[in-house]
Amino acid sequence: MFCPKCGKEVPDGSSFCPGCSARLREPADVSSKSRLATALFAFFLGSFGAHRFYIGKTGSAVAMLVLTILGWATVWFFVGIAFFVAVGIWSLIDFIFAVAGSMRDSQGKLISNW
Ligand SMILES: [Zn+2]
Structure with missing residues (x-):
């Protein structure tokens, strides 16, 4: 070549x-997933686990979704706020990792390409 x-x-x-x-x-070891898409999903739809669905980490994506659903289900007696805070911090950390290019997809490849 x-x-x-x-x-x-x-x-x-x-x-x-x-x-x-x-x-x-x-x-x-570089993922074909878009770093920009991962960051945007984490920022706007992070509490639904959208960015983790996108990068193929379905297990933790479902976990985030369940936390959010539990939050909505229990928010009327204030317990839900704890779930929202937990999933909010989690998606914020994911967002920072995504922007920094330190996020890995389901195959352990770094998502470093915008
Ligand atoms: Zn050359």
């Missing part, structure tokens, strides 16, 4: 061009 930037021939499967150090392909 050839480097698309400088045209130098590089060994197949190289991550970087040895000539101009251009990145030739994404490292294998």
Whole structure:
């Protein structure tokens, strides 16, 4: 294969061009999921676990959804507020991780591409 930037021939499967150090392909541990989408889902729909459904972490996504439903079910005697706070902090942390590019998808790949 050839480097698309400088045209130098590089060994197949190289991550970087040895000539101009251009990145030739994404490292294998980078997720194909969008970092922007993950962050937006976490910010706007985080309490429903939308961002975790998106990145394939269905188990914890359902857990967030259940916490939110429990919150709505018990909010009339104030217990629900504790659930809302818990899931709110959880989705805020997820949002910060997503923006920082430290979030991993269900295959353990880093979601670093916007
Ligand atoms: Zn090059």
